[in-house]
Amino acid sequence: MAAIKMSSNNIFITGYAKLPTGITAQELYTVVAIGLLINRENGTIVDLDCTLVTSTAKRFVRENLVGRKITNYDEIECIFNERYYGCAKKALLFALKICNEKFNEVKAN
Template sequence: MFHKRTIYVIGDSKTASNNPIMQQFNTYFIGLVIDRDSHEIMEAECSSTISLTSRFVQSIFVGRSIMDMEDIIEEIENRYFGASQKALTVAFKNAYIKYNQIIQE
């Protein structure tokens, strides 16, 4: 399904305790499949209680370079107005840090 030059990275964060995501998963996370050569995000999925949220998050990430962190964060801030906006941003930053550690090895 995914070629050998892709890697899977998870970023996680916390969100408000009254958020249904916290009640269901106890954390907020985003999973990204990234091409090591181009840094392109091939697939994205997040913890969500409704599938529309996950599909919308995919539209923000898929096809973008993970190296465009600031532009992606700006897009999250301008397009995603769910209760987990801050958690999504923090989880993405976490995934970005992990990715950069992996490619430095």
């Protein structure tokens, strides 16, 4: 993976949500965590990482979020509802919603 150029205009925001019992990720992590590097000015997701177990799941999340605006949570939710059928979907969406709320707080202050 290519290195992301850090900019003073980028901020780092995290979100966490409890995973459902009985899935591999829950056995390893208990919660799903997502960390987003976001452009402070326009809300664009520049990079991210998450605690999903498989590299395919992590790549799916990255490819569907990088370049999108965290402020367009409804669009993000729609994409995941249409395309992501993993057991962690509800937790992942909740963690992203928390990131959206945190970003809105940063922008308000």
